[in-house]
Amino acid sequence: MFNLVIGQYVPLDSVIHRMDPRSKLISVFMFVVIVFLANNWLTNVLLILFCLGGILTSKISPAFLFRGLRSILIIVLLTFFLNLFFTGGGPLLLHIGWVRIYQNGLIQSIFITNRILVIIVMTTLLTLTTSPMEITDGMETLLNPLKKIKVPVHEFALMMAISLRFIPTLLEETEKIIKAQAARGSDFTSGSLKSRMKAIVPLLVPLFVSAFKRAEDLAMAMEARGYHGDFGRTRLHKLVWKRRDTLLLLTMGLLTVALILARL
Amino acid sequence: MEKIIEVSDISYNYSDDHPKVLKHVSLTINKGEWVSIIGHNGSGKSTLAKCLNGLIIPQEGSVHVGGFDTRDPEHIWEIRRLVGMVFQNPDNQFVGSTVMDDVAFGMENHGIPREEMVRRLHEVLRLVRMDAFADREPYRLSGGQKQRVAIAGIVALQPLIIILDEATSMLDPEGRREIIQTVRSLNKKLGLTVLSITHDLEEAVHADRILVMNQGQVVKKGTPHEIFKTPELLEKIGLDLPFAVKMNGLLRARGIAVTGTALTEEELVNELWTLHSTM
Numbered sequence: 001m002f003n004l005v006i007g008q009y010v011p012l013d014s015v016i017h018r019m020d021p022r023s024k025l026i027s028v029f030m031f032v033v034i035v036f037l038a039n040n041w042l043t044n045v046l047l048i049l050f051c052l053g054g055i056l057t058s059k060i061s062p063a064f065l066f067r068g069l070r071s072i073l074i075i076v077l078l079t080f081f082l083n084l085f086f087t088g089g090g091p092l093l094l095h096i097g098w099v100r101i102y103q104n105g106l107i108q109s110i111f112i113t114n115r116i117l118v119i120i121v122m123t124t125l126l127t128l129t130t131s132p133m134e135i136t137d138g139m140e141t142l143l144n145p146l147k148k149i150k151v152p153v154h155e156f157a158l159m160m161a162i163s164l165r166f167i168p169t170l171l172e173e174t175e176k177i178i179k180a181q182a183a184r185g186s187d188f189t190s191g192s193l194k195s196r197m198k199a200i201v202p203l204l205v206p207l208f209v210s211a212f213k214r215a216e217d218l219a220m221a222m223e224a225r226g227y228h229g230d231f232g233r234t235r236l237h238k239l240v241w242k243r244r245d246t247l248l249l250l251t252m253g254l255l256t257v258a259l260i261l262a263r264l
Numbered sequence: 265m266e267k268i269i270e271v272s273d274i275s276y277n278y279s280d281d282h283p284k285v286l287k288h289v290s291l292t293i294n295k296g297e298w299v300s301i302i303g304h305n306g307s308g309k310s311t312l313a314k315c316l317n318g319l320i321i322p323q324e325g326s327v328h329v330g331g332f333d334t335r336d337p338e339h340i341w342e343i344r345r346l347v348g349m350v351f352q353n354p355d356n357q358f359v360g361s362t363v364m365d366d367v368a369f370g371m372e373n374h375g376i377p378r379e380e381m382v383r384r385l386h387e388v389l390r391l392v393r394m395d396a397f398a399d400r401e402p403y404r405l406s407g408g409q410k411q412r413v414a415i416a417g418i419v420a421l422q423p424l425i426i427i428l429d430e431a432t433s434m435l436d437p438e439g440r441r442e443i444i445q446t447v448r449s450l451n452k453k454l455g456l457t458v459l460s461i462t463h464d465l466e467e468a469v470h471a472d473r474i475l476v477m478n479q480g481q482v483v484k485k486g487t488p489h490e491i492f493k494t495p496e497l498l499e500k501i502g503l504d505l506p507f508a509v510k511m512n513g514l515l516r517a518r519g520i521a522v523t524g525t526a527l528t529e530e531e532l533v534n535e536l537w538t539l540h541s542t543m
């Protein structure tokens with residue numbers, strides 16, 4: 001049930017793992033933007049090749065990556081078919097009942113699906129190769145200028161880190177509650193949608209109660225350990241920008257130029 | 265003996281319409297001792313503990329830690345550094361996403377320079393025997409290991425005293441033993457003062473001194489021998505006596521003349537097998 005790969009760090013030793021989280025964050029952000037430059041076969045193939053390159057250098061097993069992506073496959077397929085059925089233009093390829101598939105529709109849906117897929121793969125790759133702590137540290141440093149206009153950057157970063165830290169704890173707890181309720185005869189897996197929704201309520205209530213209790217305890221523990229905001233705080237992790245980070249950004253620049261040139 | 269905590273006549277209630285949770289409590293804690301606080305649920309033990317690091321400021325009376333008054337907001341962070349606290353639930357006090365990050369959290373808060381932080385980090389992880397787990401995420405640790413990480417995070421701040429607020433109550437016997445052993449070795453090796461709040465009288469037996477709390481008051485103070493000399497009081501306030509103390513009572517009721525000083529199974533066994541030897 002809970003085999004999402006997204007947000008799970010895999011500690012390996014690769015160039016990508018060793019890169020500065022800031023360069024990785026900037027790159028993924030750039031990537032998400034420039035993906036929209038791709039509008040023909042050549043540019044789309046370029047994106048795929050870039051992704052494959054990323055996966056290979058990260059040393060993450062492709063099988064592991066794609067197994068984890070299975071759970072969002074439904075969204076990808078939905079986008080594909082919606083575009084397939086509702087985009088017109090070009091010669092009619094197939095006509096069964098009310099379904100008409102046009103050549104342009106087919107090509108467009110392939111392109112759009114490909115864009116979504118490469119975006120998902122790249123962002124997943126980021127979280128697989130960068131620990132949550134690094135991601136939040138990186139974000140905090142990148143957004144640091146916003147502190148001048150009183151945006152609580154540090155607080156947001158800490159909130160994010162703590163949320164990520166508690167995901168496994170809460171999932172474990174959910175599983176425990178499900179089992180406890182199932183032992184009392186509650187059924188989450190069959191019956192009508194309505195009855196299933198009803199079965200969820202006795203699951204959510206204890207989960208929320210315990211989450212609030214945890215939050216209270218955690219706040220107390222943090223205060224006892226001397227947490228008093230960003231003021232006068234030092235850092236264990238020091239972010240160091242190396243040559244490989246500059247190289248990564250250069251590569252991203254190159255990809256952008258290549259996409260612009262190869263675009264129709 | 266050097267006093268490090270002095271609580272003088274404190275009273276506290278959570279709000280005006282609640283009854284008083286602490287009533288005129290006074291106590292002192294000396295450097296290097298191991299003090300246990302025992303008492304039934306709701307007797308005010310956790311509230312008292314929170315008064316010691318300034319999480320709660322009592323309405324009456326004062327608390328001094330290492331010479332600082334907890335009412336003085338200027339020294340509150342120093343006080344929190346001097347008084348480390350391990351709470352009951354190992355999951356709800358683990359802030360970092362790895363063991364290393366969690367141990368560093370307190371040091372980061374107190375502005376300890378990075379080089380010093382790294383040095384202490386390795387030192388304290390070795391002390392609690394968690395150095396092999398530095399990169400582990402909390403969900404891949406046992407409860408006992410998480411509590412040891414919490415202890416490491418506190419020891420790294422070089423505190424005067426470590427308070428365990430039922431820190432072993434959610435652990436299995438193995439985890440419990442791990443924690444007690446770890447804290448005991450810190451108590452011996454570094455001279456760290458320990459205040460252990462517990463329901464487990466078997467554990468309290470090993471303390472230098474025991475404070476018994478009931479309904480917001482310290483009703484009895486003394487060495488374990490003094491406390492367990494009158495087990496009736498403990499039973500009356502609903503505490504489960506250690507096995508050896510129960511046995512003493514039962515043996516006496518059957519007319520076997522044990523001295524009643526044995527507090528652990530081992531002491532009792534030794535007393536029993538030498539009972540009739542005349543040499």
Ligand SMILES: Nc1ncnc2c1ncn2[C@@H]1O[C@H](COP(=O)(O)OP(=O)(O)OP(=O)(O)O)[C@@H](O)[C@H]1O
Pocket residue numbers: 278279282285303304305306307308309310311312
């Ligand atoms: N945040 C709070 N607000 C109001 N009342 C509280 C609060 N925390 C504790 N109390 C009350 O104060 C009393 C003492 O609680 P405290 O937690 O100090 O007891 P305890 O001896 O630690 O008990 P336990 O063994 O269950 O941990 C209880 O009656 C409790 O209901």
Ligand SMILES: [Mg+2]
Pocket residue numbers: 309310311429430
């Ligand atoms: Mg308590």
